[in-house]
Amino acid sequence: MITRAHKMLFLVMLLACVIMAAVLIRLRNRAQDRLQAEASAAPPSIAEGTSTPPRAVTLYVPNDLDGSLTAVERNLALPGDNNAEARVLLENLVEAFHAPGSTHPIDVASGVNDVYFLPVPQSAGGGQEAVVDLSGALAAAQPSGIEPETLTLLAVMATLHANMPQITEVHFLVDGQPRDTLAGHADLTRTYMAAEANPEPTPVGAGR
Amino acid sequence: MRWTEAAALAVILLGCAQAQTPPPQAPQMPAVPAPAAPLVRPGFVVVLDAAHGGSDPGAHLRSDLQEKDVTLALSNRLRSALRARGIDVVTTRDGDVNPSMADRAGTANHAAAAGCLVIHATATGSGVHLFTSSLAQAAPARMLPWQTAQAAYVTQSLKLESEIDSALAHAQIPVTLGRAYVQPMDSLACPAVAVEMAPLVAGHVTEARGISDAGYQKSVVDALSAALESWRSDWKQ
Numbered sequence: 115m116i117t118r119a120h121k122m123l124f125l126v127m128l129l130a131c132v133i134m135a136a137v138l139i140r141l142r143n144r145a146q147d148r149l150q151a152e153a154s155a156a157p158p159s160i161a162e163g164t165s166t167p168p169r170a171v172t173l174y175v176p177n178d179l180d181g182s183l184t185a186v187e188r189n190l191a192l193p194g195d196n197n198a199e200a201r202v203l204l205e206n207l208v209e210a211f212h213a214p215g216s217t218h219p220i221d222v223a224s225g226v227n228d229v230y231f232l233p234v235p236q237s238a239g240g241g242q243e244a245v246v247d248l249s250g251a252l253a254a255a256q257p258s259g260i261e262p263e264t265l266t267l268l269a270v271m272a273t274l275h276a277n278m279p280q281i282t283e284v285h286f287l288v289d290g291q292p293r294d295t296l297a298g299h300a301d302l303t304r305t306y307m308a309a310e311a312n313p314e315p316t317p318v319g320a321g322r
Numbered sequence: 323m324r325w326t327e328a329a330a331l332a333v334i335l336l337g338c339a340q341a342q343t344p345p346p347q348a349p350q351m352p353a354v355p356a357p358a359a360p361l362v363r364p365g366f367v368v369v370l371d372a373a374h375g376g377s378d379p380g381a382h383l384r385s386d387l388q389e390k391d392v393t394l395a396l397s398n399r400l401r402s403a404l405r406a407r408g409i410d411v412v413t414t415r416d417g418d419v420n421p422s423m424a425d426r427a428g429t430a431n432h433a434a435a436a437g438c439l440v441i442h443a444t445a446t447g448s449g450v451h452l453f454t455s456s457l458a459q460a461a462p463a464r465m466l467p468w469q470t471a472q473a474a475y476v477t478q479s480l481k482l483e484s485e486i487d488s489a490l491a492h493a494q495i496p497v498t499l500g501r502a503y504v505q506p507m508d509s510l511a512c513p514a515v516a517v518e519m520a521p522l523v524a525g526h527v528t529e530a531r532g533i534s535d536a537g538y539q540k541s542v543v544d545a546l547s548a549a550l551e552s553w554r555s556d557w558k559q
Binding site: 178179180181257258259260261262264294297298299300301304306310 | 374378380381382389442443444445446447448451453456498499500502503504505508516518520523
């Protein structure tokens with residue numbers, strides 16, 4: 115026989131179940147709204163192509179035969195933020211290395227994982243240090259030698275400094291890790307002054 | 323100044339301050355003693371550093387040719403050529419071994435040489451590439467930071483590079499000049515030039531020659547010998 119107390123207990127538990135279900139549904143809806151808001155506020159990715167109109171940029175392409183850097187003008191649609199902009203610049207530079215008839219051939223399709231920016235504490239003009247994370251594929255494909263390795267580093271520094279003058283220093287990583295040399299010669303343990311790669315008015319490493 | 327340089331300087335200063343007491347242990351990065359003037363000792367000694375060796379093959383110049391073998395061959399031929407001219411030579415390696423960068427710099431700095439050549443080879447470019455350190459010239463000092471010891475010798479290194487450039491031009495070998503950060507050059511307390519030999523690409527006055535071409539190697543060795551012979555009379559100026 116069901117007592118009055120049992121009936122009351124059953125009703126209380128049923129009521130509690132309904133209240134808990136309502137609370138859960140409310141929490142789920144709030145979480146869904148929050149995720150949608152975060153997704154719409156995130157910066158557009160490079161792959162989506164949501165970038166500013168194309169503008170003229172300068173890439174510095176090395177020539178292995180005379181050790182010079184040649185300025186090449188391109189019109190590129192660059193993303194809004196600095197990191198993505200630097201990455202697009204360097205990916206285009208690596209494409210120039212890879213292109214048929216390149217004067218500095220490196221057989222790799224994609225060479226830069228990411229570019230990070232750090233403030234330079236002693237810099238009066240708000241200079242920044244760019245930390246360029248090169249891909250292991252680029253380091254593996256890089257021809258070994260003082261000249262070819264140095265030219266690759268100088269081309270990266272000159273291209274960054276020409277298009278983003280706030281970059282005063284450049285440090286290199288390979289696949290996110292510090293490394294002694296690029297391919298056995300050029301020192302990657304030090305921080306480079308971007309102005310050292312300035313190819314004006316005479317070509318870097320110019321000889322006869 | 324980077325923290326590593328600052329650390330090396332701190333070790334040096336600490337060593338000077340405790341000169342009255344015996345040092346407990348040699349520091350890992352010792353300071354390089356350097357006489358104020360002249361920067362090198364009166365005798366004329368040349369140091370040859372054949373890059374790579376042992377487990378470090380360097381560049382793969384061809385499927386059957388590694389950079390470490392070319393640099394050692396060049397170093398041995400140049401040593402013979404210099405000794406034939408009465409020049410004292412110290413080498414950092416004579417066989418297929420790979421001394422550490424610190425050991426190579428230590429050997430060179432112990433010799434207190436009038437000239438140091440760091441010998442490399444590459445399959446890229448044409449002719450001979452000459453590199454001096456990218457460090458800015460610093461004033462000579464009694465003690466030099468290990469990692470930037472070359473800074474006190476940059477001007478002399480550029481003069482030595484100019485001598486080599488002239489000798490190679492006389493031999494009609496194309497030259498590319500540049501500056502780079504390459505170890506162990508930045509730690510060398512002597513006028514230092516990195517000599518990187520590349521194949522000869524056919525040009526107006528040159529015919530194509532491979533890096534292992536005996537005649538081409540002899541031309542380079544002869545030019546380097548002539549440059550160092552000339553340097554013997556110029557290096558004190």
